[in-house]
Every structure is written in C-alpha cells, then in structure tokens.
Amino acid sequence: MQVIRGPARILPQFFRSATAHPPPGLRKCVPSREPCFLSSVLTTVNAKLILPPSFAPAPVFRNINLLRSIDLTKPYSKEVISVIVENVSKEGQTEYYMPFAADEVTKVSFFEAGDKKAPFGEFKVDEVEFDPQSPTQYYRILLTEPLAPGNQITLQVAIGKTTVVEPIPAEIEQVEKQFLQWTGTQYVASAYVTDKQKTKLKLPNNEAPEFTKLTAKSDGTSDPTKVGSAFTYGPYEDVKPSSGAGKTVKIRYEYTHPVIVMEKLTRDIEVSHWGGNIAFEEKYVMTNAAAKLKNQFSRVKWAAASYYGPPTSAIKALTYNLKVGSIGPYFTDEIGNVSTSRFRSNMRESHLEIKPRYPVFGGWNYTFTLGWNHDLREFVRAKPNGEDFVLRVPLLEGPKEPVVYGDVEIRVILPEGATDVKYSSPIPIIGEEHFLHKTFMDTIGRTAFKLRFSNVVDEQHHKELIVTYHLPKTAGFRKPFVIFTALSTVFVFSWIVSKIDVRIGK
Known part of the structure; x- marks a missing residue:
C-alpha cells in the first residue's frame, strides 16, 4: 500500500519550534544532549492543496458506470464508490476530482482511493482549498x-462520514425501540458527466417505516426498490x-x-527498556448520542428487561480485544476502581469486558480509565547496531463496538x-x-511527544503508529549511576556528620 509523505518538520533542539523552511524529504537530526525530533507524517490524506479561487476541474473524464454502496449498520456511514472512469x-490525465458540499467536508472522517485491482490507499489523496466561501469543495485523487x-480505469473510493444520522424521535421511553434517520442525496456529486449510476443502502435490519420515494422509473418500477434490508x-x-446531487433522500430505520x-x-x-515493559493507559469521556429518555430512569423496568435481554440503546458493556x-x-x-470487569487471557486472545457502574442511556455521559501492560519485545525491534529502535503500536485499541471519536490525543x-x-x-x-x-x-526527563487527531472512527483500529528513535547503550547506565551517586552522597554526608564533635568542653 502506498501512503503519502507529509512535509518534514525538524527540531534541532527539543524546545525549539519547527524551522520556517524545512528541507524536502527526510534527513537525520544532528544528535545533541537534548532529544531531537524529525516528524515524518505518513497519512492517507495529505495537507490541503492550495489552488486559485477561480479553480474548476477540467472535463477530461467521463464516468461510464458508477455504483455507490452506503453501509448504515454503524452509527456513521461508510460509502464505497466504484466507478469506471474514461479519459x-x-x-x-492523473488528477481526478470529487466535489463535496461545504458542510459535508467537515463530516469526512477518512477518504481513501485505489484501483479495483489494488487495496484502498494506493492513490494519493489531497484535500483542495481554493475558495473558503465556495459552496463546493474538492478532494483530488492522484493516479x-x-x-x-480513450483508456478506462475502475476507481474505488472509500469515504467515512460522521454525524450523518440522528435519532427520530429524539426522545423515547426506556423500553421503546430506537430509530435513526439518515439524510443523503439522490446522486453522487461529480465534476464529470456520469452515463449511469445508482446507490445502494445497507441497513442493519428490515425495519424501515419511512423513506423517500422518488418518481417511478421509465419501466414503471418504484424508486427505490427494496430487497431485504437493502x-x-x-x-x-x-x-x-x-x-448537482439531485434530490434529498431520507431513510428512517430501526x-x-x-x-x-x-x-x-x-x-x-510509555516505553521502558529497563523493565522490558510497555504500558498503555486510556482515558475516555464517553457519551451516548442515542435517543434520550422521555421520562426518568426506572430501575425496576431495567431489571425486568435485563432478565429477557432485549436489544437496548443503552450502553451496558464494552468489549476490548x-x-x-x-x-x-x-x-x-x-x-475509584470498578469491579464490574472481566478479563480472559490465553494463548489465542486477551479479552477484556467492562461494565460501567450504571447503564448509559441516550444523552448520558461516563468518564473512565483503562490500563494494561505488555512485553516490550512484541512492539519494539532493535536494529543491528543495538542503539536504533523501531516502535510499532496500534493507533487505537478501543472497544470492538462501533465507536466515533471526537478529539484524540496520543502521548x-x-x-x-x-x-x-x-x-x-x-x-x-x-x-x-x-x-x-x-x-x-x-535526571533530564524522558523524551515524549503528543499527537492530536479529530473526527476518527473505529475503522482506524487496525492502523499503526510507527516511531523510530536512537537510544545509546550508555543511557542504560544513567539511572544506576544516579542511584549510586545519591546513595554515596547520603553515605558521605552521614559520615561527615558523624565525625563532627558536638560535645561541650573536653
């Protein structure tokens, strides 16, 4: 899979800001007594591409056949667009543009593109910035x-969007069914002529009491057609x-x-070479964006419903693999400590199930902390010289339930x-x-850095954060030397004090 290199940022001294004109590509920092950073950001979506305000994509392509598949089985949507493109x-031509409404761009969590014969992420993707006041924004796909x-290519694009569904009604009874409503468009907005296109929506079940009905097709069949939960x-x-994007389409489903x-x-x-351990700790501020409770919570109703185990919109437990x-x-x-948790570990899995102190209904919040340890050898590899190391850790290790992350800080x-x-x-x-x-x-403190992300979905769980660093072998003697020096100082000081004669007279 090919990824994009972002601009390199170099910090010759630990507390200095990045240089105003960083050199292209990667180059090593000059080692110093203080930690030296070189940030090489490999991302699926690069920094914004700046273009003139008069920008408009040239009509150099034609979409022969386009199929958009939208998965609504999670609280966010994942669109997979497969289109046969002809030059x-x-x-x-190498640049293919995809337009978005200005309010839709802020909802995009991830955007990946590739050829049908290759995995997603093969093609470089840039977010275009040309006129902040324009109602249409663009993403550029670079082949x-x-x-x-006259040649054709089958282009595949995966787009994750958040905040595209809302509970309708916004309030429900404690044992009442919950319905979400998705709002989208009839057409896939495109900068090029599309000969033929259609949209498929996959729902979590067959219960869809309301959906937008459009004008019947030329053959007399209804639009849309429904087969099972699609x-x-x-x-x-x-x-x-x-x-444009055609008419607005809405579907309300259970x-x-x-x-x-x-x-x-x-x-x-936290990486420790001394103990051969890597420690993980995650602090969550969680909310349930489901339909809110119409009346007060009833413990009796909750206990009765828990006996039969019907589906509920409340968060009862979270599972971490x-x-x-x-x-x-x-x-x-x-x-303090929450005892309602269960951990199972063997040669094949490490399964952690946690239960909050109370069921988290729609509109309720819960703040908690998780932590665990692991053998460092599973995450860190040393290079032949024994002083350069590569750390590979999962970017996220959240619950296996569908989750949307607002702000993420990784330290x-x-x-x-x-x-x-x-x-x-x-x-x-x-x-x-x-x-x-x-x-x-x-003594001088441990080298550390913090990265911030926004609008992330659980699709990113399988991706890795890669860190390389230089740790001289002499650094391993720093802490023993400090301990030895401290104890020696105390001993010498005690010996000197013991030799002082504090008697009055002979």
Whole structure:
C-alpha cells in the first residue's frame, strides 16, 4: 500500500519550534544532549492543496458506470464508490476530482482511493482549498500512472462520514425501540458527466417505516426498490455535473444499539527498556448520542428487561480485544476502581469486558480509565547496531463496538536519553507537541511527544503508529549511576556528620 509523505518538520533542539523552511524529504537530526525530533507524517490524506479561487476541474473524464454502496449498520456511514472512469481528453490525465458540499467536508472522517485491482490507499489523496466561501469543495485523487486518452480505469473510493444520522424521535421511553434517520442525496456529486449510476443502502435490519420515494422509473418500477434490508435508488442515466446531487433522500430505520461517541480519548504509551515493559493507559469521556429518555430512569423496568435481554440503546458493556499477552488490566472511573470487569487471557486472545457502574442511556455521559501492560519485545525491534529502535503500536485499541471519536490525543513517552525521534501516522495529525516527561529518579526527563487527531472512527483500529528513535547503550547506565551517586552522597554526608564533635568542653 502506498501512503503519502507529509512535509518534514525538524527540531534541532527539543524546545525549539519547527524551522520556517524545512528541507524536502527526510534527513537525520544532528544528535545533541537534548532529544531531537524529525516528524515524518505518513497519512492517507495529505495537507490541503492550495489552488486559485477561480479553480474548476477540467472535463477530461467521463464516468461510464458508477455504483455507490452506503453501509448504515454503524452509527456513521461508510460509502464505497466504484466507478469506471474514461479519459475523454487528448492527453494523459492523473488528477481526478470529487466535489463535496461545504458542510459535508467537515463530516469526512477518512477518504481513501485505489484501483479495483489494488487495496484502498494506493492513490494519493489531497484535500483542495481554493475558495473558503465556495459552496463546493474538492478532494483530488492522484493516479500513480497517467491514464492514456480513450483508456478506462475502475476507481474505488472509500469515504467515512460522521454525524450523518440522528435519532427520530429524539426522545423515547426506556423500553421503546430506537430509530435513526439518515439524510443523503439522490446522486453522487461529480465534476464529470456520469452515463449511469445508482446507490445502494445497507441497513442493519428490515425495519424501515419511512423513506423517500422518488418518481417511478421509465419501466414503471418504484424508486427505490427494496430487497431485504437493502434499498437501491436508480439507476439514473446521463447525469450532468450541473445536476448537482439531485434530490434529498431520507431513510428512517430501526437501530437497536447505542450510538457510542468518545468525546475525548487520551491515550498514553510509555516505553521502558529497563523493565522490558510497555504500558498503555486510556482515558475516555464517553457519551451516548442515542435517543434520550422521555421520562426518568426506572430501575425496576431495567431489571425486568435485563432478565429477557432485549436489544437496548443503552450502553451496558464494552468489549476490548487486546493484543495477546496483555497483563495487569485495570478499570477505574472518577469514584475509584470498578469491579464490574472481566478479563480472559490465553494463548489465542486477551479479552477484556467492562461494565460501567450504571447503564448509559441516550444523552448520558461516563468518564473512565483503562490500563494494561505488555512485553516490550512484541512492539519494539532493535536494529543491528543495538542503539536504533523501531516502535510499532496500534493507533487505537478501543472497544470492538462501533465507536466515533471526537478529539484524540496520543502521548508516547520514550526512555530517558532517546534522541533522533521520528514518527509516522496513518491519519492526518492536526496538532503535535514535544516535551520532557519527568518521573521518579529521572535526571533530564524522558523524551515524549503528543499527537492530536479529530473526527476518527473505529475503522482506524487496525492502523499503526510507527516511531523510530536512537537510544545509546550508555543511557542504560544513567539511572544506576544516579542511584549510586545519591546513595554515596547520603553515605558521605552521614559520615561527615558523624565525625563532627558536638560535645561541650573536653
């Protein structure tokens, strides 16, 4: 899979800001007594591409056949667009543009593109910035090779969007069914003429009491057609770019699960070469964005419903599939340790199930902390010289339930004395900070950095954060030397004090 290199940022000194004109590509920092950072951000979506305000995509392509599949089985939507694209110009083309309404761009969590024969993420993607006041914004897909005139390519695009569904009605009874409503468009907005296109929507079940009905097709069949839990709008022929996105489409369907939103996640990763351990700690501010309770919570109704185990929109438990070999998990909240958790670990899995102190209904919040440890050898590899290391850790290790993350902070704490630090992220970084983290018996402090992300979904769980750093072998003697020096100082001081004669007279 090919990813995009973002602009390199170099910090010759630990607390200095990035240079105004960083050199292209990667180059090593000059080692110093203080940690040195080189940030190489590998992302699926690069920094915004700046274009003139008069920008408009040239009509160099034609969409022969387009199929949009929208998955609504989670509290966010995942669109997979498969389109056969033909080059109708007289020259080879490498840039394909996809338009979005200005209010839709802020909902995009991830955007990946590739050829049908290759995995998603093969093609470089840029978010275009040309006129902030324009009602239409663009993403640019850069093909790896120019598409020759008259040739075709099957382009596949995966788009994740958040805040595209809402509970209707907004309030329900404690034992009442929950319904969500998705709002979208009839057409796939395109900068090029589309000969034929249709949209398929996959729902979590067959219960869809309300949905938008459009004008019947030319053959007399209804639009949309429904087969099981899937709706199909179209096909539509000869859709011009001037047609925009067509009519607004709404579908209200039953969703018998909570809508879990982690408003804030703070994830700490602490590396210790001394103990051969890596410690993870995650602090969550969780809310349930499902339909709110119409009346007060009834413990009697909850106990009765729990006996039969019907589906509910309340958060009863969360399940974490940790890496095999995880040990010492703990679960706390603002009150203290929470005993309602279960951890199962064997040679094949490390399964952690937690239950909040109370069921979290729609509109309710819950703040908690999780932590666990693991053998460092599973995450860190040493290079032949024994002083350069590569750390590979999952970007997120949240629950297996569908989750949307608002703000995410990932803090990586490396051993004391680590220098020449480089890190790469699989998703765009919106903020970063480099600092020293001081703990017990540290001298100059441990090398650490913090990365900030926004609008992330659980699709990113399988992606990795990669960190490389230089740790000289002499750094391992720093802490023993400090302990020896401290004890020796105390001993010498005690010996000197014992030799002082404090007697009055002979």
